[in-house]
């Protein structure tokens with residue numbers, strides 16, 4: 001079954017992963033800017049990272065018939081140094097017109113610190129100024145609920161952002177309800193063992209339905225599975241969910257959300273089984 005993986009860090013994955021994803025039905029991906037596993041030594045490191053996300057990676061994906069889109073930002077983990085973060089933010093506007101850039105992300109919070117919040121607010125303002133979609137990273141474990149609330153407050157406080165143009169990712173059982181209630185979109189990140197597994201994602205769908213919700217792999221340099229989305233599709237089929245329901249959370253919903261950016265186009269991938 002065709003699918004979109006709207007959150008995967010292909011810079012950390014091999015070309016074999018592209019081949020396996022294409023074989024499993026992947027037609028498009030979006031790749032948020034994130035922490036590289038180490039702190040960059042200079043803001044110029046982000047300049048080359050943004051070039052990678054907008055030049056190199058789309059070409060690598062295209063070789064396997066997968067459309068590649070990107071989100072740009074400085075991630076919360078490197079936002080503690082406000083001066084450094086502002087130098088990175090200043091690089092972003094010149095990349096926003098590139099053909100595969102769909103928005104600002106993954107912005108958010110990591111430790112819920114004051115400096116992280118300051119840079120989050122400035123990147124929300126950047127998205128408002130340039131009319132960009134937003135992809136949000138929420139903290140893990142005990143910081144998740146508090147961080148999710150802080151992020152939603154910051155977006156609302158900006159006053160120029162439509163929650164329907166914001167996807168809040170890494171939701172779990174205790175945060176998905178408040179995210180959807182506030183009008184945002186919710187992303188479930190599938191991890192092989194910890195956090196949200198394909199089984200738990202299926203549980204959440206059964207509790208909260210399929211409105212404004214998607215699944216993604218967040219595949220990166222750590223323990224993660226670039227085929228998590230097709231595995232969740234199979235888990236849902238095993239439980240008796242209809243092909244329509246499975247397609248909704250793994251293809252139709254991400255396509256609907258991302259199509260708010262006119263650059264996103266999944267029409268060539270429409271030939272489906």
Ligand SMILES: [Zn+2]
Nearest residue numbers: 032034106218
């Ligand atoms: Zn990520």
